[in-house]
Structures are given as C-alpha cells and as structure tokens.
Amino acid sequence: MKRFLGVLLxxxxxxxxxxxxxxxxxxxxxxxxxxxxxxxxPTLDPAQITDTTSDMVARQIFDGLVDYDENLKIVxxxxxxxxxxxxxxxxxxxxxxxxxxxxxxxVTAEDFVYSxxxxxxxxxxxxxxxxxxxxxxxxxxxxYVFRVTLKEPRGYFxxxxxxxxxxxxxxxxxxxxxxxxxxxxxxxxxxKFVSWTHDDKVILEANKDYFAGRPYVDRLExxxxxxxxxxxxxxxxxxxxxxxxxxxxxxxRLKSDPKWKDNxxxxxELGTYYIGMNCQKPPLNNKLVRKAISYAINxxxxxxxxxxxxxxxxxxxxxxxxxxxxxxPPIPYDPEKAKRLLKQAxxxxxxxxPTLELAFNKSATHQxxxxxxxxxxxxxxxxxxxxxxxxxxxxxxxxRGETQLFRLGWIAxxxxxxxxxxxxxxxxxxGPGGNGAYYKNPTVDELTDKAKIMVPGAxxxxxxxxxxxxxxxxxxxxxxxxxxxxxxxxxxxMDFDFSGMGPFTAKLEKVWLDK
Amino acid sequence: MTNYIxxxxxxxxxxxxxxxxxxxxxxxxxPGDPIRILMGQRGDPATIAMIRKQMGLDDPLPVQYFRFLxxxxxxxxxxxxxxxxxxxxxxxxxxxxxxxxxxxxxxxxSVIGLSAGIISATRQYSLFDYSSMVVAxxxxxxxxxxxxxxxxWVFGYTLGWLPISGYGNISYLILPAITLGIRPAAYIARMTxxxxxxxxxxxxxxTARAKGLPERRVIYIHAMRNTLITxxxxxxxxxxxxxxGAVLTETIFAWPGIGRLSVDAIIKRDHPxxxxxxxFTAIIFIFANLIVDISYAFLDPRIRYE
Numbered sequence: 001m002k003r004f005l006g007v008l009l010x011x012x013x014x015x016x017x018x019x020x021x022x023x024x025x026x027x028x029x030x031x032x033x034x035x036x037x038x039x040x041x042p043t044l045d046p047a048q049i050t051d052t053t054s055d056m057v058a059r060q061i062f063d064g065l066v067d068y069d070e071n072l073k074i075v076x077x078x079x080x081x082x083x084x085x086x087x088x089x090x091x092x093x094x095x096x097x098x099x100x101x102x103x104x105x106x107v108t109a110e111d112f113v114y115s116x117x118x119x120x121x122x123x124x125x126x127x128x129x130x131x132x133x134x135x136x137x138x139x140x141x142x143x144y145v146f147r148v149t150l151k152e153p154r155g156y157f158x159x160x161x162x163x164x165x166x167x168x169x170x171x172x173x174x175x176x177x178x179x180x181x182x183x184x185x186x187x188x189x190x191x192k193f194v195s196w197t198h199d200d201k202v203i204l205e206a207n208k209d210y211f212a213g214r215p216y217v218d219r220l221e222x223x224x225x226x227x228x229x230x231x232x233x234x235x236x237x238x239x240x241x242x243x244x245x246x247x248x249x250x251x252x253r254l255k256s257d258p259k260w261k262d263n264x265x266x267x268x269e270l271g272t273y274y275i276g277m278n279c280q281k282p283p284l285n286n287k288l289v290r291k292a293i294s295y296a297i298n299x300x301x302x303x304x305x306x307x308x309x310x311x312x313x314x315x316x317x318x319x320x321x322x323x324x325x326x327x328x329p330p331i332p333y334d335p336e337k338a339k340r341l342l343k344q345a346x347x348x349x350x351x352x353x354p355t356l357e358l359a360f361n362k363s364a365t366h367q368x369x370x371x372x373x374x375x376x377x378x379x380x381x382x383x384x385x386x387x388x389x390x391x392x393x394x395x396x397x398x399x400r401g402e403t404q405l406f407r408l409g410w411i412a413x414x415x416x417x418x419x420x421x422x423x424x425x426x427x428x429x430x431g432p433g434g435n436g437a438y439y440k441n442p443t444v445d446e447l448t449d450k451a452k453i454m455v456p457g458a459x460x461x462x463x464x465x466x467x468x469x470x471x472x473x474x475x476x477x478x479x480x481x482x483x484x485x486x487x488x489x490x491x492x493x494m495d496f497d498f499s500g501m502g503p504f505t506a507k508l509e510k511v512w513l514d515k
Numbered sequence: 516m517t518n519y520i521x522x523x524x525x526x527x528x529x530x531x532x533x534x535x536x537x538x539x540x541x542x543x544x545x546p547g548d549p550i551r552i553l554m555g556q557r558g559d560p561a562t563i564a565m566i567r568k569q570m571g572l573d574d575p576l577p578v579q580y581f582r583f584l585x586x587x588x589x590x591x592x593x594x595x596x597x598x599x600x601x602x603x604x605x606x607x608x609x610x611x612x613x614x615x616x617x618x619x620x621x622x623x624x625s626v627i628g629l630s631a632g633i634i635s636a637t638r639q640y641s642l643f644d645y646s647s648m649v650v651a652x653x654x655x656x657x658x659x660x661x662x663x664x665x666x667x668w669v670f671g672y673t674l675g676w677l678p679i680s681g682y683g684n685i686s687y688l689i690l691p692a693i694t695l696g697i698r699p700a701a702y703i704a705r706m707t708x709x710x711x712x713x714x715x716x717x718x719x720x721x722t723a724r725a726k727g728l729p730e731r732r733v734i735y736i737h738a739m740r741n742t743l744i745t746x747x748x749x750x751x752x753x754x755x756x757x758x759x760g761a762v763l764t765e766t767i768f769a770w771p772g773i774g775r776l777s778v779d780a781i782i783k784r785d786h787p788x789x790x791x792x793x794x795f796t797a798i799i800f801i802f803a804n805l806i807v808d809i810s811y812a813f814l815d816p817r818i819r820y821e
Contacts, residue, residue, distance in 0.1 A: 039779070042553075042597045050555045064607055125566045127550075130559035179599045199771030200682045223681065225769040229664070230680050237679060392547025392784050399551070399558070408556065423557060432551065432558040447721045 031513040034241045036223040036231045040199045045182030046167040047119045047126040056504035062167040062187035068499040088153030095144040099211045101170040104191045109140030114171045128165040152371045153453045156416035190215045190509035215513035242489040244503035248310040269485035270319045271411035275478040276437040288345035294478035296338035296380045306368045314479035321500040324417035324464035338380045350381020358405040359387045363393040399432040417464040422448040439476035526799045542786045546801025549596045549784040568779045585643030593787035602791035617757035619688050622660045623696030629811040663694040663767040680769040691768040698754040710745040755803035759796035
C-alpha cells in the first residue's frame with residue numbers, strides 16, 4: 001500500500017510538474033495576423049522584386065530551394081538536400097516530392113529551370129538578372145533533381161539562393177497572367193494570395209496544403225501605412241499585431257513601457273551607414289585627408305543624440321553577423337590625431353584645403369547626421385558645404401563620381417563578406433556597381449577576387465579580414481554606424497522571430513496567436 | 516451655350532497636347548534614370564542597359580515622344596516602370612478613394628465656410644465675426660499634417676471614437692475629410708464674408724430693404740445669389756485641386772488616393788505614371804473650369820455665352 005501511495009505521489013507530482021508546460025506550449029491555430037508596411041509593394045513577381053517590402057509580402061507566397069534560419073544558417077526548403085562538386089562549380093539539389101503550387105500542380109525541377117531562365121531572359125526585364133550572371137547552365141536531369149553549373153566557383157552561391165529572384169514560379173500562371181503575374185501571384189509558399197487594394201492592404205490566406213504543414217494563423221493582413229508614427233498609434237491601439245519600422249523617436253518611450261519592453265525584438269542588421277569619400281578627387285585622393293576626416297567624426301554623439309541608440313557605433317566595414325566579421329574597437333573620435341594627419345598631408349589646421357561638398361539625399365535624419373559631421377569637421381579646420389538632393393538625382397551623382405563626400409547606407413543582399421568587400425571596394429565595380437568611392441587598391445582587388453571563388457570557411461574569411469584591414473587603413477569610407485533591425489509585437493504573438501537580414505524575413509507561418 | 520461648350524471642349528485638345536509635351540520634356544530634363552532607381556542602391560550597369568533597351572528608353576527623344584503621343588491618343592497610357600501595371604488602371608483604382616475624400620471635405624468646407632462667412636458678414640464687427648475670422652485665419656495657416664495628427668490623436672488614439680487610419684466605411688472618412696476641409700472652409704468663410712459685405716452695400720439691397728422686404732429674404736434671396744459667383748469659383752478650383760489628390764492627408768491617414776500615387780511616381784521618375792497623373796489632373800481642372808464658367812450663367816442672368 002505504501003509503495004502504491006508512493007508511486008501515486010510521484011505520478012501526481014510529475015503530472016503537476018509537466019501539465020503547465022504542456023498546456024502553455026500548445027500552439028493554437030486560427031486568427032488573423034496583422035502588420036503594416038510603409039509603402040505599397042511595387043510588385044509581387046519574384047523576378048522583379050528589389051525592395052524588402054515586396055519581399056516581405058512575396059516570401060509568404062513563394063518558396064525557393066533554401067532559406068536562412070534565424071541565425072542566418074542555410075536550411076532546406078524545397079530542396080531536401082544538395083551536393084557540391086569538388087571543383088565547386090556544380091550544385092545538385094534533390095527536391096522534395098509532393099510540394100504543390102497554389103493551383104494544385106506539383107513543383108518539379110523543370111519549374112526551377114523555367115523560373116531561373118525567366119530571370120535571365122532579357123524579355124523579362126528583371127532588375128536582378130545580374131544575380132544570375134555566375135550561372136553557366138541550369139538543368140533538370142530528373143523530375144526531382146535540379147542541377148546548376150557555375151561559370152566559376154562562387155563561395156557565396158548558396159547564400160544568394162534565398163533571394164527572391166531564385167524562388168520558383170509556375171510557368172502556366174506566369175504565361176496566363178503575363179505582366180499581371182506581379183499583381184496576382186501564384187506560388188507554392190505557406191500563404192495564398194487573396195486580394196490587394198493598392199496603397200491600402202494585401203490579404204493572404206493560409207495554404208492548408210503547405211508541404212511543411214499549414215501555417216498557424218488563417219490569414220495575413222498587411223496594411224500600407226506610410227507614416228511610421230501613425231502605424232505605432234495603430235499598434236498601441238491593438239490594430240496591428242507586429243510592426244517593424246519603429247521610429248527612433250518612439251523607441252525610448254516604448255522600451256520603458258512595461259507593456260512593450262519585453263516585446264521588442266532587436267538583432268544586429270547586416271548593414272553599415274557610412275560617409276563615402278571619392279578617392280579620385282583631390283584633396284580626397286590623399287589617404288591622410290580621408291583618415292583625418294574619419295578621426296574627426298564624433299560617432300558616439302551621432303548614435304546617442306541623433307539616432308537615440310537605435311543603432312550601434314561602426315567598428316569597421318563588415319557588420320556583426322557577416323562571416324569574416326572582425327570584432328574591433330570603435331573608430332575613435334580623435335580630433336587631435338585628425339589635425340596631425342591634416343598637417344602631415346600639407347594642410348596644417350586645414351589651411352589650403354578647399355571647401356568640401358558633403359552630399360546627401362533629402363531626409364531629416366540624414367540632414368541632422370550630415371550637419372553634425374559638418375560641425376565636427378569644422379573643429380579640425382575642414383570646411384564642408386552640405387548639398388541635399390532627391391534620391392534619383394543623388395544616385396546619379398554618386399554613380400558618376402561627381403560627389404566628394406557622400407552619405408549612404410549599405411544593407412547586405414546576402415550574408416556574405418563578398419557582398420560588402422567585393423561589391424563596394426573592388427575596382428571592377430566602380431560607379432553604379434557599388435564602389436561609389438571610386439576606390440582602388442590592387443591588394444584589395446586581388447584578395448576579394450580570390451576570396452570570391454573560394455569555398456566558405458576560415459581560409460576565405462582570413463582573406464576578407466586582411467582586405468577589410470587594408471580598406472580601413474585607406475579610409476575610402478568613414479563608417480558611422482551599424483544598423484539594428486527591430487520589430488515590436490503584441491504580447492499574445494508567439495514564436496515570432498526573424499533573421500539578421502531583417503524583420504522582413506520573419507517566418508510568419510510559424511507564428512501563432514495566444515488569445 | 517451649346518456652341519460655347521463645344522468650342523471650349525475643342526480648345527482642351529491643344530491644351531492637353533501642350534501639357535503632355537511639357538510633362539514629357541520635363542521628365543527627360545530632370546536628372547535621374549528611372550531604371551537605375553528601380554535597381555536599388557546597387558545598379559548593375561549591364562542590367563540597366565539591357566532593361567533600358569527593352570523598354571525603348573534609348574530611342575531618340577522624338578521617337579519616344581511620338582510613340583507615347585500615339586499611344587495616349589489610342590487611350591493607352593502605358594505601364595508603370597515601377598510596378599509594370601497599366602497606368603490608367605492604377606489611376607482609376609485610386610480615383611474612388613480620392614473622389615470620396617474630395618466630396619466629403621468639400622461638404623465640410625462648404626457647410627462651415629458658407630455659414631461662418633454669411634453670419635460674419637451679417638453681424639459685422641460682432642464677437643462672432645471677430646472670433647470666426649480669427650479661427651479662419653488659424654485654419655488657413657495650420658499645416659495639414661499637424662491638424663491631421665492632432666485630430667487623429669484626440670479622436671482616434673485617445674478617445675477611440677473613430678478609426679486612426681485606413682480606408683473603409685464612412686467612419687474612416689470623417690477625420691481625413693475634416694483635416695482636408697478645414698483650410699478651404701477657412702478660405703471660403705473669408706471670401707464669403709468679404710463678398711457678402713460688398714454685395715450688402717449695393718443699391719439694389721438698399722432698394723430691397725426700402726421696399727420693406729424681410730431681412731431674411733434680402734440676405735438669402737437677393738444678396739446670396741450674387742455672392743455665390745465668388746464662392747462657386749473657389750469651390751470649383753478647390754474641388755479640382757482635391758480631386759487631383761491630397762498627398763499629406765492621404766499619407767497621414769493611409770488613404771489610398773491619387774496624391775500618393777503622383778508623388779511616388781515623381782520620386783521614382785516613373786515617366787508613364789507621372790504623365791498619366793498630370794494628364795488626369797489637367798483634365799479635371801479643365802472640366803472644373805468649364806463647369807464653373809457655365810454655372811456663372813445660371814447664377815447671374817447678365818452673363819451670356821455666345
């Protein structure tokens with residue numbers, strides 16, 4: 001009897017111990033998940049997407065071979081597994097069977113061949129056709145095997161594949177809808193397209209036949225609210241379930257509010273805000289002047305006062321999270337060193353130095369940052385004139401190398417150092433290709449060219465570390481801050497997370513509502 | 516009258532061609548390549564060149580102009596560079612929202628503006644007159660975004676009586692309509708007052724009063740009709756202006772109207788969309804002008820169009 005009671009007691013304790021956990025973790029199906037974006041998505045056609053707003057909506061409708069997980073690790077999606085040939089040129093993807101488009105047809109390797117060739121075809125006018133330029137051949141040796149042959153090995157090829165232009169589309173729907181495919185998309189993703197009232201809202205519904213299991217929520221409602229302050233009001237009123245564009249001006253208040261402080265998710269974003277310096281234009285063709293400018297900028301003040309700690313002080317070119325990132329101390333604010341460098345360059349106290357032009361595109365935040373830099377540089381004897389332009393005109397000026405100092409922010413297309421160090425600093429890429437500073441250093445060119453074709457790993461990362469150190473010493477950029485991506489959610493929104501690429505990559509099919 | 520209307524309508528053709536030509540040329544003079552903008556910060560030069568060629572953007576300017584003109588004459592405004600959707604359908608899908616907002620705000624403006632103007636004029640130098648004119652001055656001076664955010668914060672966020680933003684039933688219309696109606700209301704009030712005061716000093720008003728007509732009749736029958744010419748002119752132009760979109764109000768209240776579409780098109784150098792929205796606005800202004808001119812003849816029998 002005693003033994004029986006003992007067993008009963010242990011069993012009751014076990015039940016008592018595990019029940020709350022089990023009950024609490026029961027995920028609920030149903031409900032509508034509501035969010036907002038700041039602009040109407042230009043298109044939902046994967047071949048045409050270039051912005052994160054369109055990407056956020058379209059990635060619910062479409063799938064690719066692979067994707068990033070929350071830690072930016074490549075995970076399988078439609079590809080079950082893959083192999084890479086020894087020479088690093090041939091990628092063979094084995095596809096899952098039974099993955100279906102929203103029209104009911106099964107996704108096969110031929111669909112990937114069609115989708116990728118469509119992006120390459122000039123008639124598609126894809127703005128991301130250049131993402132396919134490394135590819136020599138795509139083929140479908142069998143129904144569930146998709147093979148890609150590259151012209152040369154590319155260390156970052158797998159990292160690129162989650163990008164929208166590599167997602168799969170059904171040929172019959174694309175041909176039926178023609179250019180309207182971007183407005184009435186049909187994919188194979190976790191949500192199906194329902195309706196889109198332009199500049200108002202997009203509605204998607206759960207794909208109950210999704211290969212990985214149906215999403216928890218029944219519907220997604222993505223509203224278009226251009227003003228971030230208004231969106232925050234809607235959020236606080238309970239009319240949105242999560243929101244990503246929290247304005248820095250609201251951040252302190254929300255973080256100190258007990259209702260929200262534990263519901264703000266922040267991650268380092270793969271992006272760097274910087275002041276570019278045109279290395280071909282005197283006096284900025286003198287490395288000492290560029291370094292003096294970099295040391296004269298008080299980054300801490302910009303981050304704390306203007307950006308209200310919504311970003312991190314830049315410590316280099318590569319932001320944390322990118323393979324090859326080196327932890328360095330922040331670039332110091334050292335006006336005395338800046339003065340010494342200027343003297344060494346032949347401009348003691350800035351004497352003889354012409355007034356430099358600092359260009360930026362119209363925005364209150366950019367203006368405040370550039371004004372702060374103007375004032376910092378004045379203190380060491382560098383006179384700066386601010387020139388603001390609209391984005392279109394500004395891009396053209398930077399592309400043509402017509403600026404001296406310019407502000408820009410670079411957010412990675414894919415999480416690989418190549419997307420920073422080759423794209424932005426290799427001299428083959430001068431101008432619109434990414435190297436707006438018109439920087440050229442043969443060693444950096446050699447290192448980034450070499451790393452481009454190496455397999456990912458320590459050896460490749462060490463080349464990038466060397467290249468970054470050289471670039472920082474040459475100072476074609478004065479990096480200012482690293483971005484932080486951020487989203488706020490209602491307390492009842494569960495399992496909401498996103499990768500370091502930003503909240504637009506949140507896997508909304510995993511989210512459930514505990515209410 | 517019919518001849519006059521036909522003549523006016525025929526005159527719109529060269530006006531519209533002129534507008535098309537000027538807009539077309541302006542878009543090519545303004546710096547900024549539409550394809551480059553669509554590429555994002557990094558624009559691969561080979562891809563830009565390929566897309567420009569596919570879109571015919573490298574053709575000589577006269578070729579592009581005549582291609583555009585002949586398409587427009589056939590009713591084809593082309594497709595937006597940014598969205599690849601037909602320009603006309605983009606405009607027409609937003610027009611109902613713009614029309615609703617414009618009519619509702621004109622209603623707000625007319626009711627408030629006319630009543631305040633008439634009462635102020637008939638009770639000149641009274642407390643009501645002074646206070647309504649001060650309020651009107653504030654209404655003209657207050658920035659639209661500030662008024663909008665204030666109304667939204669009070670009635671949407673704090674009191675929760677009305678939706679904060681969005682497009683839906685009539686409750687969504689109230690705050691944007693008031694926001695947009697306040698400025699024309701103030702303007703109409705000031706113009707109605709001054710125009711009424713002028714009319715009230717006319718001999719025929721004195722005659723009407725001398726005849727012993729009741730004051731109400733003098734004001735609402737004899738004076739009102741003559742004042743309406745000024746008010747109708749303002750209403751016509753304000754309505755035309757509102758129908759071409761109200762970007763600030765639309766932006767604050769997330770209202771899917773033509774204003775946001777037009778401004779976005781200019782920022783993105785989306786030439787077909789800019790041309791489409793400009794032409795659409797021009798047509799609205801031309802017709803608003805025509806309707807205002809025709810209404811003069813009904814309001815004032817002395818005006819005849821031959």
